[in-house]
Amino acid sequence: MSEVRACARALVQRVAEGGEIPIASLREIADLVLRSELVAVSQQLLDGPPEFALRRAMELAGLILAVVASDGRKVEQEAAK
Template structure:
């Protein structure tokens, strides 16, 4: 997940600076997001066997909450 945060942060900085952003940078960011734990976890809940859905959803919720905690820490800095 740190790669996704790093890429998102870099993208926001580039936009704030007003420079051009190459399409390759945007695509790389999108690829990182699509490969992230959140997407993989959501896919496991949606496509996995029903008997494991609650467990997978709880795992996904823990990732979502840890991302929120990380974002709160960044804002506090």
């Protein structure tokens, strides 16, 4: 999961700096999410086809991106004080 967080942090940083996100970076985070324990757990919990597990994993990846962005804003606010 730490790899996913690190990749998400890099994407958020790139966007914060006004840069574009290359499709390769999006593929990398998608690959990390797909290989993460979140997908395995989602698939077990849903006991269904992998498409549902993928959807749930991408929703969780969105949450991770939101947390990373929130953490980044807090750090910036504290640094500005």
